[in-house]
Amino acid sequence: MEIINPQFTISATKKSQYPNNNLPEIVLIGKSNIGKSSFINCITNRNKLAKTSSTPGKTRLINFYNIDEKFFLVDLPGYGYNEMSKSQESISAEYTNEYLQESKNIALILFLVDIRHSPTKLDIQMFNWLLHNHKDFIIIANKADKIAKTKANEYIQNIINELKIVELGLQNTINILPFSTVNKVGKQEVLDIIEELIK
Ligand SMILES: Nc1nc2c(ncn2[C@@H]2O[C@H](COP(=O)(O)OP(=O)(O)O)[C@@H](O)[C@H]2O)c(=O)[nH]1
Numbered sequence: 581m582e583i584i585n586p587q588f589t590i591s592a593t594k595k596s597q598y599p600n601n602n603l604p605e606i607v608l609i610g611k612s613n614i615g616k617s618s619f620i621n622c623i624t625n626r627n628k629l630a631k632t633s634s635t636p637g638k639t640r641l642i643n644f645y646n647i648d649e650k651f652f653l654v655d656l657p658g659y660g661y662n663e664m665s666k667s668q669e670s671i672s673a674e675y676t677n678e679y680l681q682e683s684k685n686i687a688l689i690l691f692l693v694d695i696r697h698s699p700t701k702l703d704i705q706m707f708n709w710l711l712h713n714h715k716d717f718i719i720i721a722n723k724a725d726k727i728a729k730t731k732a733n734e735y736i737q738n739i740i741n742e743l744k745i746v747e748l749g750l751q752n753t754i755n756i757l758p759f760s761t762v763n764k765v766g767k768q769e770v771l772d773i774i775e776e777l778i779k
């Protein structure tokens with residue numbers, strides 16, 4: 581799949597603002613600074629389609645990007661942002677909850693974690709919420725450029741252990757993909773997964 585014309589559509593907070601053309605939605609979720617905006621730029625081959633880092637104002641909203649009139653990439657507010665006040669954080673969490681519960685067009689959730697570290701408390705909460713609510717998701721283990729290629733399996737195994745994926749009996753259902761927005765590891769796989777989903 582080649583992306584030709586990715587366009588920012590809207591920053592939404594509530595349901596009435598979501599686009600209503602019923603395109604499938606591929607949703608990015610993960611802690612602040614994990615690389616959700618960079619991921620959008622990477623996948624669409626644009627440098628500045630999504631604003632990366634240091635603009636928490638923008639990332640407190642739900643940003644919709646229309647990709648060639650075929651699907652939306654949806655950038656959700658990140659969680660665990662230290663500089664954000666508790667009240668801001670809970671408002672963002674409300675937007676996120678409403679979106680995840682109300683949107684009828686979610687085709688797949690891309691759950692971003694850091695390949696180098698054990699998932700945080702909030703990552704584990706999000707993981708359990710996704711399971712509990714029967715959402716289709718894959719885990720994107722981002723920042724893979726920061727580790728030696730030969731160690732990727734070890735790091736992935738650590739994430740599997742920390743999320744208790746084997747104990748939960750999910751080793752054959754949950755897909756964890758090493759990714760890097762810097763060296764583009766995993767990009768083709770993600771594009772293939774999306775293409776298959778929306779066809
Ligand atoms: N080394 C490395 N840095 C990354 C990667 N993805 C994002 N970053 C950096 O992480 C920071 C936060 O990225 P951003 O996309 O704004 O995160 P967001 O808050 O989840 O949208 C920026 O400085 C990015 O350059 C990656 O794959 N590798």
Ligand SMILES: [Mg+2]
Binds near residue numbers: 616632
């Ligand atoms: Mg962002």
